[in-house]
Amino acid sequence: MSNTATDYPFIKIQEADFDLTEENARLRAGHKDIGAVVSFVGTVRDINEGDQVSILELEHYPGMTEKALEKIRLEAHDRWSLEASVIIHRVGKMYPTDQIVLVAVASRHRENAFHAAHFIMDYLKTNAPFWKKETLPNGEVRWVDSRVSDKEAEQRWAQ
Amino acid sequence: MSNTATDYPFIKIQEADFDLTEENARLRAGHKDIGAVVSFVGTVRDINEGDQVSILELEHYPGMTEKALEKIRLEAHDRWSLEASVIIHRVGKMYPTDQIVLVAVASRHRENAFHAAHFIMDYLKTNAPFWKKETLPNGEVRWVDSRVSDKEAEQRWAQ
Amino acid sequence: MVNILYFASFREMLGQADEQLPAEHKTVSELIAELASRGDNWKQALQDNTNLQIAVNHDVASRETTIKSGDEIAFFPPVTGG
C-alpha cells in the first residue's frame, strides 16, 4: 500500500527544507522549450486568526498524500499545456518565515504556467491530507481549522 | 535624467544572471507576515516562430525602463494587497534555457500574489522598453516582432 | 481484517492512531455505527460529524462505500495543508 519515491518522481513529502533555485533547475532539466516557470512558495506566517504563532506542525497521511498530489498534478497537465511540474510539501515542525510548500510549473507560455500553479495550490489546500497544528507563544496548542475561503477558491476551477 | 539604483530599489536591470533563492530571501527579508510568494521566471526558448534560436540579445532604454517597471510594480501594489515585490530584467546576450526576467511578489494570501505577478508580467511585455533580437543557427539576425497575444493579455487587466 | 487509521485531531480525541478490525462486507456507515457505540468521543468524532472525511485505500470515499478484506480505511477532519 505504501508508495516509494520512484512511484511519484514529481511529488516530494519531506521534513527538510527545499531550495528554490535547485528545484527550478531540476524541473527544467532536459526541457529546452520552456519559456515560463511559475513557482509558488507557501510560508509560515507569524500570525493566524489574529494570534501570534510560534510553531507550526504539519501532519500528513503517508501514501494517500502522494497519490492525492499526483492526481492534482496530472489534472493540471490535462487542463493546460505544460512541460513539467513538481510539488514539494514539508511535514513536521516549522517556524515563522519557514517554507512549507512549493508548487513549480514550467510551460512554453506564461499563461498556462500561472493558471496551473494557482490551480494546483487551490486544489492542494482542500484535497491533500495535511493537517496543521499551531503552538501559540503562551504554549496553547490548537489544530488549524479549514477555511471556507479555500473551499471557495477550489470551486472556482470547477469545469 | 538618469536613474540610480537607489531610486528604484525593487527594480534591477542587469547583464548578470540572478539566483531565485537569493532574490526570494531578499524579497522576504524584514517581512514576517508573508504567507505566499509567487515567482515568475521567463527563460529563453530554443524555438521562436518555428525557427531554432541560438542567441537572444536584449536591448533596453536605460532610465525609461526603470521608470516604466516601477510604474507597473506600484500599479500592482495599488490593485492588490501585497507585502513586497521585485522585478529583475536581464539585458545583453542570452542563450537557450537562460533566465531573462524575474517577477517575484510576496503577500499574506496566495490569491493576491498570483494575480499581481501575472499582471506585472502581462504589463511588462507591452509597456517596458525592451527589444529582443535573435540569431538563428544559420547566422541570420532578426528583431523579434511584438505579439498581438501580448497586447490582448494586457488588455484583460483593464479596469 | 481491515486496517483503520485516525489522523490529526481524531487521533488525539480517540486516543489511537490505528487498529485492525474484522469489518469486511460492511459499509463505511456500518463500521462508523459500530465504532460510535464505544463512547461519546467516538460518536462525536465519527457519527455526528458532518465534516468527517473518509478515505478507503488512499482514495476519498463515502459512508456508502463497501469495505473489502485488507482495505485501509482512514478517518480524518477537513484538511489544512499548503
Added chain:
Amino acid sequence: MVNILYFASFREMLGQADEQLPAEHKTVSELIAELASRGDNWKQALQDNTNLQIAVNHDVASRETTIKSGDEIAFFPPVTGG
C-alpha cells in the same frame, strides 16, 4: 536643444543612436515631419509607421506632445521584453 534617441530596429535603420536638435516649441509631429524629410528610411520608420512608439522624458508620449528645451525624445518600435 533637445536630445533625440533611436532604439532597436530604428537605430539600425536610421544609422544612429542619438542626436541633438533645436526642436523647442515644436510638437512631436512637427519634429517627425522634419526628420522624415531626410529620406525614405526616416519617412518609413517615423512618419508612415502606425506602430511608432514615442517617449518624452521617459514617459509614453503622443504626436501631439509639445517639446520643451532639454527634453529627451525617444522613437522606437513596439516593445518585446520579458
